[in-house]
Amino acid sequence: MKRIDFRILIGVILISAGILFFLQTLNILSNVWSILWILVFFGGCGIFLYLYLTNHSQWWALIPATTFLGLAGTIIMDTYFPEKLNLGGVLLLGGIGLGFFVIFLTNRDFWWAVIPGGVLATLGVVTISEEVIADDSGGGIFFIGLAITFLLVALLAKPR
Numbered sequence: 001m002k003r004i005d006f007r008i009l010i011g012v013i014l015i016s017a018g019i020l021f022f023l024q025t026l027n028i029l030s031n032v033w034s035i036l037w038i039l040v041f042f043g044g045c046g047i048f049l050y051l052y053l054t055n056h057s058q059w060w061a062l063i064p065a066t067t068f069l070g071l072a073g074t075i076i077m078d079t080y081f082p083e084k085l086n087l088g089g090v091l092l093l094g095g096i097g098l099g100f101f102v103i104f105l106t107n108r109d110f111w112w113a114v115i116p117g118g119v120l121a122t123l124g125v126v127t128i129s130e131e132v133i134a135d136d137s138g139g140g141i142f143f144i145g146l147a148i149t150f151l152l153v154a155l156l157a158k159p160r
Helices: 006-025 032-054 059-080 088-106 111-132 138-156
Strands: none
Touching: 006 032, 032 059, 059 088, 088 111, 111 138
């Protein structure tokens, strides 16, 4: 199997970026920087997913994969749907937490992954709770989320 020459890959990336900036100059596209960062983060997600899918012992690759996915989702929401709820915190923190939940779901021996997954998902919900529910609801939601997280640990952890 022939290896990819990274000089060619860098050339393709630079030419693609040039085309995007040219389209912005012609007013065909807008927000080219946002598009480039979305593509970079989706590319990073794809690289780490490829690492995991080719070798399941590299379970750690799920964490940066879902982090990059959350970053791309954050930029998409902020760029194309700015009038909606500010979902940046939910997408980023929830994306990182999703990585930990997927680690647990793929290997039930990694029960510990429920803890950072639950805490990060809880923090993501706290970021929008004050906009959606009430101004001072964040603290209560945080402790309820932690309680649910440790309840899940108690129910899902395998006894030795």
